Amino acid sequence: MELYRLGIREAIELISKKEISPLELLESVFQRIDSVEERIKAYVTIERESAFNRARGLENKPMEGKLHGIPVAVKDNICTRGVRTTCSSRILENFIPPYESTVTSRLTVQGYILAGKTNLDEFAMGSSTENSAFFITRNPWDTERVPGGSSGGSAAAVAADECIAALGSDTGGSIRQPAAFCGIVGLKPTYGRVSRYGLVAFASSLDQIGPLTKCVEDAAILLNIIGGHDHHDSTSVAMSVPDFTSALGMDIKGLKIGIPREYFIEGVDKEVENGVRDAIKRLESLGAVPLEISLPHTEYAVATYYILATSEASSNLARYDGVKYGLRMDGENLIEMYMNTRHHGFGAEVKRRIILGTYALSSGYYEAYYRKAQQVRTLIRQDFENAFKEVDVIITPTTPTPAFRIGEKTRDPLQMYLSDIFTIPVNLAGVPAISIPCGFSGEGLPIGLQIIGRHFDEENILKVAYAYEQDTEWHKRRPVL
């Protein structure tokens, strides 16, 4: 077997037994990058030289970290000291952070190797990577289709074996939706589980960093490392982090799984629905108990999300003004300099969201939009809290359809926004959720199963995901490239 096919657990096992070396693993991954990257275009920046230097440095060292020599791809909105961090935006095209994000610091302590920085929708605003200012990333299962987004580069890199695992960020589905489209595992942790320090903010109250991996166990391994309180992030919760891998393999007999009727509606692709229903049957055969539940405010989630996320974004993106770093365009005076810089620096979708958010926060509209949306958000969170009094996890499709074609939805932003209809409520509620492969469409496109858990109960969703994965073969399928 080719080494680049390995996941974290397998690779670490081989390295610890000295059957392979970090350098051999890295060479294999970069050979793979050399042969497929031109067709996939997952990476904005490939860190070949520094990666090889690091692998050589680890070569004959005793194994200390849990990621000793593991090449990981990192979404390009997570700051890496000395390595360009663009957010796939013209405005940060040449921005090199002088500081390291908390998550990558934690990976570094464990001996990881940064393979490169992956493409995304500009500032994580989008569901297809078509909003990248640089280029579109392709879905490894069908390069005429999108990989999903905004963490499309990370998802494609994992699915195409251009890395062993990856980090992404999820504001309204940006880890889970591309994971579903690319047939891999994507985990959005509970809001507050993982430090956001160093993650370039899109919507601060919704953003969360998480792993994209080839199997459930790898997601648990990465969450063990990146999770936990960080004094740089006041919204990260001071709660001890359990060993998530120890939950894996425990049986799920008697576990109650909620099936929300609002998620099985018209507009959901038949093949997707069948895939999910089959998965539920499979879980039932493993001893789980399915229960129909209701999440009554689901239909308001997308509208609520687009008010809150854009409001926060309009403020978060104000710092890109040409004064301190990033792109600066000249102007006759200060206002012109601001306008020219932001006009040339931001793409159409980013501008659209800044305008939306600015409007929603404006005096005279604040009550009707922002405050109302906050109230609805509370109702949506209560929907989940009520449901979790009855059930242990909730199961839904990750997306209403498999990966769509490049260009299919770019002309209609609303259609694009609806592709996150099943992932958005999870961010609004702040609960954790994972997407795992649960089948393929007739056209050979992956279908994703979303498993949602209680606040800070990633253990149960990982347990269910692992039980399902061990009972099926979907995760073993790879795209032919």
Added chain:
Amino acid sequence: MQYEAVIGLEIHAQLLTESKMFCGCPTKFGAEPNTQTCPVCVGLPGVLPVINKRAIEYVVKTGLALNCEITQYSRFARKNYFYPDLPKGYQISQYELPLCRGGYLEIALNGRRKKIRLTRIHLEEDAGKNIHEGGDYSLVDLNRAGVPLMEIVTEPDIRSAQEAAEFMRRLRMILRYLGVCDGNMEQGSLRCDANVSVRPAGQEGFGVKTEIKNMNSFKFIEKALEYEINRQIRLLSKGEKIVQETRLWDAKRGITESMRSKEEAHDYRYFPEPDLMPVEIDEGWLNEIRAQIVELPDARMERFIKEYNLPEDDARLLTEERAMADWFEEAVRLGGHPKTVANWMMGELLRLLNKDGIQIEDSKVKPAQLVGLLSLIDRDVISGKIAKTVFEEMYQTGREAEVIVKEKGLLQITDTEEIERIVEDILNNNPKEVERFRAGEQKLLGFFVGQVMKATKGKANPRIVNELLRKKLSA
């Protein structure tokens, strides 16, 4: 027609914390531009603020001292606007749930006491500074960006420029007592803006107001508001309208001048800061902060009157500054007689300190040394007159009185025989004056005392000199 002024103040006080509001950078004044910065206060992509608990405590302390209600769950909010000295494009401030609400400060003017009510006190971060040094560019210094700033807003309870200035004096005194702000108005660590309107005396509703900025001393507050009140009255008397606008005080020309009108005012689009959790101030924390509050000027003045039998004027002057009152109490604790210590402080010490523009906490002469000097006087080692010379020397060098006295040979002459010899010399050399004295011109005694002191360079014990002169002259 009689007009009445209606004034509300908005005060910004830089807090005396060691580090900034949301990062660990130092807050020291006057460093090289952009040397006291980090990714957080420069607003790099991806950074997050972390609340400086000390700053919260300072505001709550102030709120408690000013009789405010402390908000149990307080929130930070973002105030959005673009300006080069504002690195994030928003200022982290407070909007809907400030740390303190209500409260009041009592002022006294011409013997009348009056409560000025407060609307709120909140915490925010300062912006940086734009530097224009000519040319077609500006520079930005972010050393000050993120320094904690406390905003105190009053109700429109103030009715004259004098009241406004008095309010600021009292407030400054309290802030300095609490140790939360150095109160330096020239350097801008204490700033004050005023909302001013006038209305016919007796009218209930408010007139159109203007906002006055750039008043950086008590004197300017008084002058600027005086000017603005008269300007508005003049306009109204002529039947003209007041324009709602921001006006800057121009100290050189002694006038206020229009800066921007309300049409250009910003929509700040406040919303709760999602990067920070609400601040919870529970009973335990509140009690801890309450315990840190020192005795405030009014209470201390009352106590000085009762405990040390000081006249009210002395007590007021000595308690204006906490350091001054501490100095006084330390001297008394070490055995100085309260009224004597007060006299020396308000006389010699303050005169010298004011002359050199030195704060009492930086004075070289310490309470123990004054007490040492007083004990030399009490024990007749030196005379009161010599003591003033010795004190000047102590003030300059910080040395002990006893050392100076010995070194300069200033010990008082208490040897009766020696003084008697000198007295006799003086009387022999001034027969005419002796005659006049004996003829009834009693006030000439002072002349003889002066002559003796002159001959002894002031070192003769005045009590012995007096006794001997009376004895010899009446013989």
